[in-house]
Structures are given as C-alpha cells and as structure tokens.
Amino acid sequence: MAENIVQGLRDKIENGIVTGLFAPGERLDEVQLAKRFGVSRTPIREVLMQLSAIGLVEIRPRRGAVVVDPGPQRIYEMFEVMAELEGMAGALAARRYTEEDRADLLAAHGKCERSAESGDTDAYYYDNELFHGAIYAASHSEFLAEQCTTLHRRLRPYRRLQLRVRNRMKTSFSEHTGIVEAILAGDAEAARALLRSHIAVQGDRFGDLVSTLAKREARTA
Amino acid sequence: MAENIVQGLRDKIENGIVTGLFAPGERLDEVQLAKRFGVSRTPIREVLMQLSAIGLVEIRPRRGAVVVDPGPQRIYEMFEVMAELEGMAGALAARRYTEEDRADLLAAHGKCERSAESGDTDAYYYDNELFHGAIYAASHSEFLAEQCTTLHRRLRPYRRLQLRVRNRMKTSFSEHTGIVEAILAGDAEAARALLRSHIAVQGDRFGDLVSTLAKREARTA
DNA sequence: ATTGTCATTCTTGCATACAATATGTTTGAC
DNA sequence: GTCAAACATATTGTATGCAAGAATGACAAT
Structure with a gap:
C-alpha cells in the first residue's frame, strides 16, 4: 500500500x-x-x-x-504553444539525434503507417503518441520532453476529436513522413516548420474543432 | 480561514x-x-x-x-525552453499589441531604465519581471502567459544569480530597448529572435552560470 | 406572487489518530 | 572483526472526526 x-x-x-x-x-x-x-x-x-x-x-x-472546461479560445492557445514546443523539439532532434533515436523514430513511424492503413483511429492515436515521444527523446532535452508530454496529455481529448475528422489520419501520417525526412536530414528549421504546422490548429481545422466541441457540448447537456 | x-x-x-x-x-x-x-x-x-x-x-x-536540485544541464534546458516561449510571446505581441499594451510596455521599460541606472539589482529584478509580464500580456494568449509566468518563477533563483554578473544589468537593459523597438514596429520575427537571445544562456553566460552555481553549492555545503 | 431572510444541511478544510514502511542501530553469529 | 538480520524508531500514508462556510429551501412579508 x-x-x-x-x-x-x-x-x-x-x-x-x-x-x-x-x-x-x-x-x-x-x-x-x-x-x-x-x-x-x-x-x-x-x-x-x-x-x-x-x-x-x-x-x-x-x-x-x-x-475545467477550457473554451475554444483557450484550446486554440494551447495548441499554439504545443506547436511551438514540438517545433523546438523537432529542431533540436534534427541536430542531436543518435543512431538509437533514429531507429526509434523510424520504428514509431512504421507503426503509425500500419495503423493508418488499417484505419484504426485508436491504434493510430496510440502510435502517434509514440511517434511524438520519439521526437521528444531525440531532442535530448529532458525538460523540454517533460513539458511536451504534459501538454500532450492535457490536449489528449481534443487531439482525439481531431482524428475523427475525415482523412485527418492519412493527412497526419503523410505529414509525419515529411517530418521524419527533415529530422533525419538534419534540417532543423524544416523540422521545426513542419512540426509547427502539423500541430497547429490552423484554418479549417479550427472550425472543425469548434464544431466538434459544440457537438460534444450538446451531447453532454 | x-x-x-x-x-x-x-x-x-x-x-x-x-x-x-x-x-x-x-x-x-x-x-x-x-x-x-x-x-x-x-x-x-x-x-x-x-x-x-x-x-x-x-x-x-x-x-x-x-x-529539487536541477543540475546545470537541466537549468540550461529550462532556459532554452523559456527562450523559445518568450520569443513566441514577443512574436505574438508584435502582431497583436493594443494601445494599452504599448503604454504598459513602455512604462515597464522606463522603470527598468531607472533601476538599471541606479544600479539597484533588486529593483531591476522586480522591474524586469514587470517588463516581461507586459510582453506576455501583449501576446494576448492567456495560456502562453501562464506557462511563461510559471517557468519564470521556477527560474527565478538563477536569473537573480545572473544579474550579479558584471554589467549584465546594463546589457540586459539595452537588449530590452531593441526588443521594445521590434515589438512596437510590429516585426514579429525580430522580436522573437531578440527575446530568444535575451533569455538563452549562451556562450560565456553558461560558464558564468555554472561557476556561480558551484560557488553557491560550496557555500551551502 | 415574488423576493428577501433565516435556518438547516451538506460539503469542504484542518487536525489528529492510526497503520504501514523504511531506515538505522544493535546484537549475534561466523 | 565484520557482516547480516532483526528490532526499534521515526516518518510517511490513510482514515476519521470536528468545525466553519456556502448552498438550498422554506417561510414570511411586501
């Protein structure tokens, strides 16, 4: 006990x-x-x-x-910060990754590919976490990794909602591919930019998020 | 009660x-x-x-x-993340600041100037917090502001140590001036870059930090 | 009928008591 | 003499009790 x-x-x-x-x-x-x-x-x-x-x-x-019930505004802000932190992790990873990191990253990417093809959003959700975790690890900044993990956890419910949007899973995976390439090529700024836009809730995606939130709101009320 | x-x-x-x-x-x-x-x-x-x-x-x-006793490595990582977040806040502030934000920022900057000239590190430390707080506020991202404030608090003891380094206070203030100009000019990327290097513990400053930490370590042991 | 006030009840906040575990010391055996 | 094991002690973890404050409902007055 x-x-x-x-x-x-x-x-x-x-x-x-x-x-x-x-x-x-x-x-x-x-x-x-x-x-x-x-x-x-x-x-x-x-x-x-x-x-x-x-x-x-x-x-x-x-x-x-x-x-806590964060409004759309706040959720948007959280994604905004998350995008920046992930971008930072990607940039650091591009510069610092080791052979081990490389293997882990590719393994996680492979898992994402399989679950994306199988269309299993739950599996993809889990493998996606692995993928991002691999990037955090490759950044070799423990503190940054902790911050990212914490924020990731807080955003969990909303990320899940987002995956439900049609084709988001396939799109997400193809974005992953670009990210992996940038990191392995050692191109820090490209990795940062790609991760930023991968995470950020921009354009249509913000609308999608809000409407999905509204739906859920209605369901629980 | x-x-x-x-x-x-x-x-x-x-x-x-x-x-x-x-x-x-x-x-x-x-x-x-x-x-x-x-x-x-x-x-x-x-x-x-x-x-x-x-x-x-x-x-x-x-x-x-x-x-918790974070080693130099970890402290460095924390400053690294802080630099990124502050840079982000500065970039957002450059795009979003209102008239009110502008007044607050200039007021805080003025206070910093006075305490920097008086050579009072404690006063400068306090006014410096106000200055950075004004930037967070101007970013109009509540969540980001919270994250920044939290990290700022955690880094408090080490920031204080840094101010002790000769001329750091004057240097810090002159950096502030550039930051203010970039923000008020609406130049997001300049503000981001300036804030990043303002916070980051780069080059000599890392050595200064480590040696100051070592001194303190010896004192408490 | 509506609103305001008072009382009751429910819930939180702090304290204290009890249980379980880890650590340090002592004693015994090899 | 040294190492290990066991016991004692100190400290954390959990439960419960008691007090204070907030919410809700009822009753009365306008």
Missing part, C-alpha cells in the same frame, strides 16, 4: 476526465469519489490538488472541484 | 525555496514544517504535492520530499 493508491487514483480520475467520463464543468464530489473508489477522502483530495496543479480541474475555495 | 492557510503556506515555502532558505537537495520534513508554521501536517502535505506538481520539490514514495 505504497502511495500507489494516490498514483493509481490520479491515473483513473485523470483518465476519466480525458475520456469524458467526467464531463467538463462537472462537479467532483470528494465523498462520492471516495466511496466510488473505496478509499477515504484524503487521497482523493490529494489527487484533486495534483490535477488542479496540472490544470485539469479547478478548485474553488470552499466550493469544491470542477472539471 | 478560507483555504488561505494552504495558499499562504504555498507562497511561503515556494518563496523559501526560491530565495534559498530551503537549499536544493534539502529534505522537507512534514512535522518540522508543520511545527514551524503552526499548522497540522495536512496542509503541509497539500502544499508539498502542489510544489511537486510544479516541479519545485520531488516526492519520493515513503521517503519524503526534497527540494
């Missing part, structure tokens, strides 16, 4: 938020959650504080915790 | 870490802190978890919390 309880709970609740089990705006009652998971309120509180620090929930003094 | 207790404690302990009252690597004993601040262990634990989520302390299961 190490702190595993808290850790496990954190993952469960975080996952619940990410997958929509806990809807944005929903109130997270401490005793309810405690009963639900068969623990006391203390670990629940600690989990909620952690999630609050990450920005997934908001704790209003004396008024409990609610799942 | 709202959640002020936890909030107040968080500021106190965070500040203690930042100012060196709690040295890097120091163990943070829950009962000691509880006695010291006249509260029970519960709020202390909550504070420690929050600081852990921010990355200021590390909590090892069953082994307590210690003040």
Whole structure:
C-alpha cells in the first residue's frame, strides 16, 4: 500500500476526465469519489490538488472541484504553444539525434503507417503518441520532453476529436513522413516548420474543432 | 480561514525555496514544517504535492520530499525552453499589441531604465519581471502567459544569480530597448529572435552560470 | 406572487489518530 | 572483526472526526 493508491487514483480520475467520463464543468464530489473508489477522502483530495496543479480541474475555495472546461479560445492557445514546443523539439532532434533515436523514430513511424492503413483511429492515436515521444527523446532535452508530454496529455481529448475528422489520419501520417525526412536530414528549421504546422490548429481545422466541441457540448447537456 | 492557510503556506515555502532558505537537495520534513508554521501536517502535505506538481520539490514514495536540485544541464534546458516561449510571446505581441499594451510596455521599460541606472539589482529584478509580464500580456494568449509566468518563477533563483554578473544589468537593459523597438514596429520575427537571445544562456553566460552555481553549492555545503 | 431572510444541511478544510514502511542501530553469529 | 538480520524508531500514508462556510429551501412579508 505504497502511495500507489494516490498514483493509481490520479491515473483513473485523470483518465476519466480525458475520456469524458467526467464531463467538463462537472462537479467532483470528494465523498462520492471516495466511496466510488473505496478509499477515504484524503487521497482523493490529494489527487484533486495534483490535477488542479496540472490544470485539469479547478478548485474553488470552499466550493469544491470542477472539471475545467477550457473554451475554444483557450484550446486554440494551447495548441499554439504545443506547436511551438514540438517545433523546438523537432529542431533540436534534427541536430542531436543518435543512431538509437533514429531507429526509434523510424520504428514509431512504421507503426503509425500500419495503423493508418488499417484505419484504426485508436491504434493510430496510440502510435502517434509514440511517434511524438520519439521526437521528444531525440531532442535530448529532458525538460523540454517533460513539458511536451504534459501538454500532450492535457490536449489528449481534443487531439482525439481531431482524428475523427475525415482523412485527418492519412493527412497526419503523410505529414509525419515529411517530418521524419527533415529530422533525419538534419534540417532543423524544416523540422521545426513542419512540426509547427502539423500541430497547429490552423484554418479549417479550427472550425472543425469548434464544431466538434459544440457537438460534444450538446451531447453532454 | 478560507483555504488561505494552504495558499499562504504555498507562497511561503515556494518563496523559501526560491530565495534559498530551503537549499536544493534539502529534505522537507512534514512535522518540522508543520511545527514551524503552526499548522497540522495536512496542509503541509497539500502544499508539498502542489510544489511537486510544479516541479519545485520531488516526492519520493515513503521517503519524503526534497527540494529539487536541477543540475546545470537541466537549468540550461529550462532556459532554452523559456527562450523559445518568450520569443513566441514577443512574436505574438508584435502582431497583436493594443494601445494599452504599448503604454504598459513602455512604462515597464522606463522603470527598468531607472533601476538599471541606479544600479539597484533588486529593483531591476522586480522591474524586469514587470517588463516581461507586459510582453506576455501583449501576446494576448492567456495560456502562453501562464506557462511563461510559471517557468519564470521556477527560474527565478538563477536569473537573480545572473544579474550579479558584471554589467549584465546594463546589457540586459539595452537588449530590452531593441526588443521594445521590434515589438512596437510590429516585426514579429525580430522580436522573437531578440527575446530568444535575451533569455538563452549562451556562450560565456553558461560558464558564468555554472561557476556561480558551484560557488553557491560550496557555500551551502 | 415574488423576493428577501433565516435556518438547516451538506460539503469542504484542518487536525489528529492510526497503520504501514523504511531506515538505522544493535546484537549475534561466523 | 565484520557482516547480516532483526528490532526499534521515526516518518510517511490513510482514515476519521470536528468545525466553519456556502448552498438550498422554506417561510414570511411586501
């Protein structure tokens, strides 16, 4: 019974938020959650504080915790920052990647190819995470990798929504190919530019995102 | 007696870490802190978890919390990311600033000028924060501003050290001038480049940082 | 009928008690 | 004399209890 309880709970609740089990705006009652998971309120509180620090929930003094519901504007901003950080990771990776990094990157890219062809969005979603993780690792900046991973996690639900847009998966994969080429060619600025536009929610994609959000909003209301 | 207790404690302990009252690597004993601040262990634990989520302390299961001691490598990486984010904020600010932003930026710049001339590093440190805050605000990206502010806080102790290096304050101020000009001219890429090199710990400055860190290390040991 | 106020209830926030684990020290055996 | 094992102690992790504040509902007054 190490702190595993808290850790496990954190993952469960975080996952619940990410997958929509806990809807944005929903109130997270401490005793309810405690009963639900068969623990006391203390670990629940600690989990909620952690999630609050990450920005997934908001704790209003004396008024409990609610799942944060970032508006389209804020989600756009988050993607904007993510694009910049990923671009940076790509640029660093292009300059610093080792043989090992190269192998990992190609392996992840291969996995993405297979799941893209099979049309399995869930598989692609997972392999896509691997792919981006490989880039973070190749940047050889631990801090940057952590920042990217954290943001990636926070954006998880919205990325998932985006994959649903028609053809987004195939497009995404073909963008990956260009990114891999740029990195392996050691072209830092090309890698940066390609990753930026790969992540950024630009043009039509912003509209797609907003409308998908609206749909989900309607469903939960 | 709202959640002020936890909030107040968080500021106190965070500040203690930042100012060196709690040295890097120091163990943070829950009962000691509880006695010291006249509260029970519960709020202390909550504070420690929050600081852990921010990355200021590390909590090892069953082994307590210690003040994180990032090595030079990691500190360098943090500045690297900060440089990129500030550059981004500057670029956005150049495109989006309003009349109000312009006034705030110039005001902050003026304050920096006065404290730089007076040679007061503490005053300059504070005004410098205002200056950068004005840029974040002008970027009109709340999320980016939050990220920048958080990182800025984490890097606080090292920035302070840097100001001690001879002439750094004057150099910093003259760099500010260029940044202001680029932003107000609406030149996004110039603003980005100038801010990047303003923040980045490049060339000699990395050596300065490491040696200053080593000095401090020796002092606390 | 609507609105304002008061009271009750529910929930959070802090403290304290209890349980479990890790670490350090001591003792015994080889 | 040294190493290992066991026990004791100290410290973290979890539960529960108690108090204070906020939300909700009811009742009364306009």
